[in-house]
Every structure is written in structure tokens, then in C-alpha cells.
Amino acid sequence: MEATGAITGVIKALCISEARGTAKHTVSSVRCLAGHGLEGDAHAGNWHRQVSLLSDEQVQAFNAAGGAAQPGDFGENILACGIDFSALPVDTLLMAGEVVLKLTQIGKECHRHCQIFRRVGDCIMPREGVFATVEHGGELRPGMVMTAQLPAADALLRAAVMTLSDKGAAGQRQDTSGPRAAELLAAAGYEIVEQVLLPDAQRQIEQELKRLADSRQVDLIITTGGTGFSLRDVTPEATLAVATRLAPGIAEAIRVESLKITRRAMLSRGVSVLRNSTLIVNLPGSKKAVEEALAIILPELEHGLRILRGTARECGRA
Structure with a gap:
């Protein structure tokens, strides 16, 4: 599949830290290990945030306001100019020499304030930084050209499942x-x-829905559980709290068709909404109910999700 576009920049600095919680320092070169991250970096591993990247233009703007940040101060592994990483979609390929990275997350939640935040009261990494996995390894050096290849229009739809x-x-x-x-x-x-x-904790559910929709940029989030009448069942409330638009027809279709199987389907409070470009659908918490509900909606979801993604047209006739 051909990419829908490409953007080119240059690596300005490479940074690693041998231990978590310590500042990163610059290196003259580093090996990228496929499925792991940068050799010697404490944040490498078998997860989706193997490599962190930041745009030098964002650092320069921060410094123009008195930040005085040096490469590595924000915890970034790769500092590059010419590419606005935070504006790229997830699944973008980032290529430099033999190295191929796949963008997996935009921004992050800051659990502990870094040294630069404690010094100047701000950090741009949570809103401007991105994370990637290493798809193909090789050596990186400052000065190398990096190309961002956008995902193909017909790329696989991406989903997350949240059990409450x-x-x-x-x-x-x-x-x-x-x-x-x-x-x-x-x-x-x-x-x-x-x-x-x-657990059935509304604030935690809301935070995870936001993270999956905004940072991981999944097309679809399916939740299971927490849709009944129990006082601990707060999945619909959490889902509505993060919604930017409603998509009620999906939840309505599930209830209508499920009523043909069991009259207790009327007791499900599940909702379906959009958060920007992500569809969120609540399903009941039983395996059987999940199977029945997905059988109802899966045949129609792809068309709607590709319209949401902007790669399909509405089904009305001209």
C-alpha cells in the first residue's frame, strides 16, 4: 500500500538515560533494536512506548519564552527539526537510514513532574511529544534525514477493548x-x-477512554460491563462524560435486536458516542451478550468508522 504523504526532517540530537527517573543525556550515535527501543535506554522494552520523539521547533518556542531547555531535558530520545510530530496520526512510519519506527501514541499523561517542570513550571512533552515502536532496527546519528510516511487510507481499523x-x-x-x-x-x-x-470507577474509566481516543487514536473502543442498574454500574455515565457527539443508533440497535433474545435487554443502559474521531460502544458484561451484540453491529461498523476517518463517502446517492 502506498502512503498518503511524506514529510522530511533532520535528527538534531539523540538522548538516552540508563535509569528511569534520571535526565537523558546526548549520545553521538545509538542502535535501535527492533521490538525493544534504543540500546542502553531505560525506557526501552516490550511495550508501545519504546522511543520518544519531540520536535525541535517546539523546544525553541519553549526556550524563547525563557525555558532554557537542552536536548534530553524533556525525556525525549530523538529531537528532530522539520517534523511536527504531534500533528501526525498514529501509525505514521518514521524512517531514518535502515531504522523504521511506528508512531503509537501522541502525548502522555504526566504522573510526576520532571525536573524542567519543577524549574520553570511547564513541560511540553505531555502535549507535544510522541512515542513509537521500533519496527526495523539500525544505527541512528544526529544529522540523519528522517522521513514521516503517513498511513495508507485503507489501513486496518484500530480497536481497544475495555472491561469494567x-x-x-x-x-x-x-x-x-x-x-x-x-x-x-x-x-x-x-x-x-x-x-x-x-474497576467500576467513573473517573478512572473517563481517563482511560480519553487516553485511548486522544493519545492512542483508536478508531473504536468497545467497553464490556457496568451497564446495568447497580449503583456501581457507571460505564454509561463515564462514556457520556467524554463524548463530543452522540451516536445513539448503535446502542438502540443492540437493544432492539437483543430484545428478540431476552426481554431483560431493556435493562441495559449502554450508550454509543463519538469522542472526536473515535467511536465508543458500551456492551454488557457477559460473554454471551458480547457475542450477540457484536454480531448485530460489526457488519455495519466498518463503513461508519471509515466515514469518521475520512476515507469513505456517505451512502446517499448523488
């Missing part, structure tokens, strides 16, 4: 609804980006 269960999150029960949803989505051709298990 107090007992499941506490390890008191093995939940099967979330894993089953992931299996069915994968079988339908979706790339499963993450599976998350959380």
Missing part, C-alpha cells in the same frame, strides 16, 4: 467478556491496540 469489573480488576474473577470481544474484533479484521481491565 470490580471483581475482575481485584483478581477475584476471570472476566471472559473483554477477551471474547477482542477475539471477535480481530477475526473481523481490526488491529487490537490494547485490552484494559478496570
Whole structure:
């Protein structure tokens, strides 16, 4: 598949830190290890944030306001000029020499303030930094050209599954609804980006929905559980709290068709909404209900998601 566009920049600095929680320092060259990250960097590993990148233009703007930041101060591994990383979509390929990185996350939540934040009261990494995995390894050096290749228009749709269960999150029960949803989505051709298990805590659910939609930029989030009448069932409330638009027809279709199977389907409070370019659909917490609901909606979802992504047209006739 051909890319829909390419942007070129230059690597200005490479930075690593041998231990987490310590400032990164510049190096004259570094090896990228496929599926791991930068050799010698404490943040490398088997996860989706193997390499962090930041645009030098953002650092210069920060310094113009009195920041006095040096390469590595924001915890970035790669500082490059000419590419606005935070404006790129997830799944963009970043290529320099033999190295190929795949962008996996835009920005991040700052749990602990870094040294530069404590010094000047601001840090641009949470809003301007991006993260990537190493798809193909090789050596990187400052001065190398880096090219950003945007994802193809027909790239796989990306999904995340979030299971909401107090007992499941506490390890008191093995939940099967979330894993089953992931299996069915994968079988339908979706790339499963993450599976998350959380307790029925509204604020935590909201934060994870925002992270998956905004930073991971998934096309679809399926939630399972927390849609009933129990006082701990707050999934619909959390979903509505993060919505930018409503998409009620999906939840309505699930209830209408499920009523043909069990009259108790009327007791489900699940909702379906949009958060910017991500569709969020609440499903009940049982494996059987998940199977039934996905059988109802999966055949129609791809068309709507590609319209949302901007790669398909509305179905009305000219």
C-alpha cells in the first residue's frame, strides 16, 4: 500500500538515560533494536512506548519564552527539526537510514513532574511529544534525514477493548467478556491496540477512554460491563462524560435486536458516542451478550468508522 504523504526532517540530537527517573543525556550515535527501543535506554522494552520523539521547533518556542531547555531535558530520545510530530496520526512510519519506527501514541499523561517542570513550571512533552515502536532496527546519528510516511487510507481499523469489573480488576474473577470481544474484533479484521481491565470507577474509566481516543487514536473502543442498574454500574455515565457527539443508533440497535433474545435487554443502559474521531460502544458484561451484540453491529461498523476517518463517502446517492 502506498502512503498518503511524506514529510522530511533532520535528527538534531539523540538522548538516552540508563535509569528511569534520571535526565537523558546526548549520545553521538545509538542502535535501535527492533521490538525493544534504543540500546542502553531505560525506557526501552516490550511495550508501545519504546522511543520518544519531540520536535525541535517546539523546544525553541519553549526556550524563547525563557525555558532554557537542552536536548534530553524533556525525556525525549530523538529531537528532530522539520517534523511536527504531534500533528501526525498514529501509525505514521518514521524512517531514518535502515531504522523504521511506528508512531503509537501522541502525548502522555504526566504522573510526576520532571525536573524542567519543577524549574520553570511547564513541560511540553505531555502535549507535544510522541512515542513509537521500533519496527526495523539500525544505527541512528544526529544529522540523519528522517522521513514521516503517513498511513495508507485503507489501513486496518484500530480497536481497544475495555472491561469494567470490580471483581475482575481485584483478581477475584476471570472476566471472559473483554477477551471474547477482542477475539471477535480481530477475526473481523481490526488491529487490537490494547485490552484494559478496570474497576467500576467513573473517573478512572473517563481517563482511560480519553487516553485511548486522544493519545492512542483508536478508531473504536468497545467497553464490556457496568451497564446495568447497580449503583456501581457507571460505564454509561463515564462514556457520556467524554463524548463530543452522540451516536445513539448503535446502542438502540443492540437493544432492539437483543430484545428478540431476552426481554431483560431493556435493562441495559449502554450508550454509543463519538469522542472526536473515535467511536465508543458500551456492551454488557457477559460473554454471551458480547457475542450477540457484536454480531448485530460489526457488519455495519466498518463503513461508519471509515466515514469518521475520512476515507469513505456517505451512502446517499448523488
